[in-house]
Amino acid sequence: MNVKRYLPILQWAPQYGRSQASSDLVAAVIVTVMLIPQSLAYALLAGLPAQVGLYASILPLVVYAIFGTSRTLSVGPVAVASLMTAAALAPLAEAGSPEYIAGAILLAIMSGLMLTMMGILRLGFLANFLSHPVISGFVTASGIVIAASQLKHIFGVQASGQNLLTIGQSLMLSISDTNLSTLIVGTGALLFLVFARKYLKPLLLLAGVAARAAEIITKTAPILAVLATTLVAWQFRLDLQGVRLVGVVPSGLPELTMPSMDWGLWRQLAVSALLISVVGFVESVSVGQTLAAKRRQRIDPDQELIGLGTANLGAGFSGGMPVTGGFSRSVVNFDAGAETPAAGAYTAVGIALATLFLTPAIAYLPQATLAATIIIAVTTLIDLPALGRTWRYSRPDFGAMLATILLTLAHSVEAGIIAGVALSIGLFLYRTSRPHSAVVGRVPGTEHFRNVLRHDVQLCPKVTFLRVDESLYFANARFLEETVMDLVIRKPELKDLVLVCPAVNLVDASALESLEAINERLRDAGVCLHLSEVKGPVMDRLKNTELISHLSGQVFLSTYEAWQTLTGTLVSLKKTA
Numbered sequence: 001m002n003v004k005r006y007l008p009i010l011q012w013a014p015q016y017g018r019s020q021a022s023s024d025l026v027a028a029v030i031v032t033v034m035l036i037p038q039s040l041a042y043a044l045l046a047g048l049p050a051q052v053g054l055y056a057s058i059l060p061l062v063v064y065a066i067f068g069t070s071r072t073l074s075v076g077p078v079a080v081a082s083l084m085t086a087a088a089l090a091p092l093a094e095a096g097s098p099e100y101i102a103g104a105i106l107l108a109i110m111s112g113l114m115l116t117m118m119g120i121l122r123l124g125f126l127a128n129f130l131s132h133p134v135i136s137g138f139v140t141a142s143g144i145v146i147a148a149s150q151l152k153h154i155f156g157v158q159a160s161g162q163n164l165l166t167i168g169q170s171l172m173l174s175i176s177d178t179n180l181s182t183l184i185v186g187t188g189a190l191l192f193l194v195f196a197r198k199y200l201k202p203l204l205l206l207a208g209v210a211a212r213a214a215e216i217i218t219k220t221a222p223i224l225a226v227l228a229t230t231l232v233a234w235q236f237r238l239d240l241q242g243v244r245l246v247g248v249v250p251s252g253l254p255e256l257t258m259p260s261m262d263w264g265l266w267r268q269l270a271v272s273a274l275l276i277s278v279v280g281f282v283e284s285v286s287v288g289q290t291l292a293a294k295r296r297q298r299i300d301p302d303q304e305l306i307g308l309g310t311a312n313l314g315a316g317f318s319g320g321m322p323v324t325g326g327f328s329r330s331v332v333n334f335d336a337g338a339e340t341p342a343a344g345a346y347t348a349v350g351i352a353l354a355t356l357f358l359t360p361a362i363a364y365l366p367q368a369t370l371a372a373t374i375i376i377a378v379t380t381l382i383d384l385p386a387l388g389r390t391w392r393y394s395r396p397d398f399g400a401m402l403a404t405i406l407l408t409l410a411h412s413v414e415a416g417i418i419a420g421v422a423l424s425i426g427l428f429l430y431r432t433s434r435p436h437s438a439v440v441g442r443v444p445g446t447e448h449f450r451n452v453l454r455h456d457v458q459l460c461p462k463v464t465f466l467r468v469d470e471s472l473y474f475a476n477a478r479f480l481e482e483t484v485m486d487l488v489i490r491k492p493e494l495k496d497l498v499l500v501c502p503a504v505n506l507v508d509a510s511a512l513e514s515l516e517a518i519n520e521r522l523r524d525a526g527v528c529l530h531l532s533e534v535k536g537p538v539m540d541r542l543k544n545t546e547l548i549s550h551l552s553g554q555v556f557l558s559t560y561e562a563w564q565t566l567t568g569t570l571v572s573l574k575k576t577a
Contacts, residue, residue: 156182
């Protein structure tokens, strides 16, 4: 067994030096400053006490540094996973209750077990069942729902709901109870963060600040909002004016926590845990691969499953919530110069120190500030123009994307992602069940063959070359039979039919039987069946079958070889249709 495959730390730790340590420490300080308000905010988004977000940002980061393969991915609570956690637990218990917290811990542990087992079994490919339009639609809709869910904190009202419709209805009923002080704090924080995102970097550059430093300062603007509003809330006792504060946050490091042994609860949370696992994995791998490519590095998707799985186990056993790789934090970590996963471990130390010594100050942090932080953070997730781009390129993919968005907005995140996956698989099966095929002819003076409907090509009435542009399996085997027999009926002078197979990567048992049936029917009709350009792995499986032994024609290495052998003298010219 290759130990380094399962313990990537053994690959980089032996060469770890002072220069790498200094770069990682600088990155860790910057990410720590950014992660503290995010951890608090995402815990509240998930319906959990603020300290749970801090707990989920300590041990998981250390564990990922040991088992993860990305040098710059920053693991911790993220917006989408927090929303999915809240959606999974809301029907089971009241937000913030001991039962609710126990459910979040169990979700983290179940997600960790699922991801780890998938990694051990090398099932990273399963994430490919989530098509990009579906993921894009789901993330966009989740961003809208998350932003809408935080408006209650901006206005200082009571509101609830798990989708856009119920959230909107609840807000409309309670809008008259808006707390003016809360609105001022929340709107002020929101406007400052918008200003910082759009104008702070250009202003810093005009002031002579280096580009990298200006970028990092801009990314850490939320901590300035946190500090300013916390001081204001403390100085003016805003809690007495109805402004909701984070409140007392227990200081000290998290204790070892064991999951609930209520097997009924395990069954209730199984689907949600799986969805959180898969969506989190896809997001993490996408971010990790993007950042790794910039430095000509690579990540191992299967080992990433183990890294994220063990990180979630660490979160669960330390009283945290489900975690995954965060885009904004990872980009900041990358831009700050992190060179190894040790930067994440150093960040965990910073969060631990904050948990030990800064929690008294956190008590005066307005929830409206955290809500503004979340709203600004999730705006990067919303990509409505993607609908137009997808519509112009592929109407079926647009349909899957739109259905995912609408169901997520109108029903729930689980319904949205499940429907999106189902539609993606359904669309794939539909497309491949009717594979594209084309009668091809020879481009004059060359060894190339092209579609007779698109090019001027040479043809022979007694020989037809049919190119099949899809792998052959149970869903399209019957369609191929019908295509071939229709072609034979339309060409009574036909003597040879060549199936051109450069795009055929698989022939399953059902397709094999169909090919055997085609061979027999063509033989009865006085037509020989030939194959050309069959790929090696496909031929390896076919060569010992009855199809090859009973084939009425030949197997040609190339289509041009089949043309030379079967056509003889050229007899016709096909014009462009």
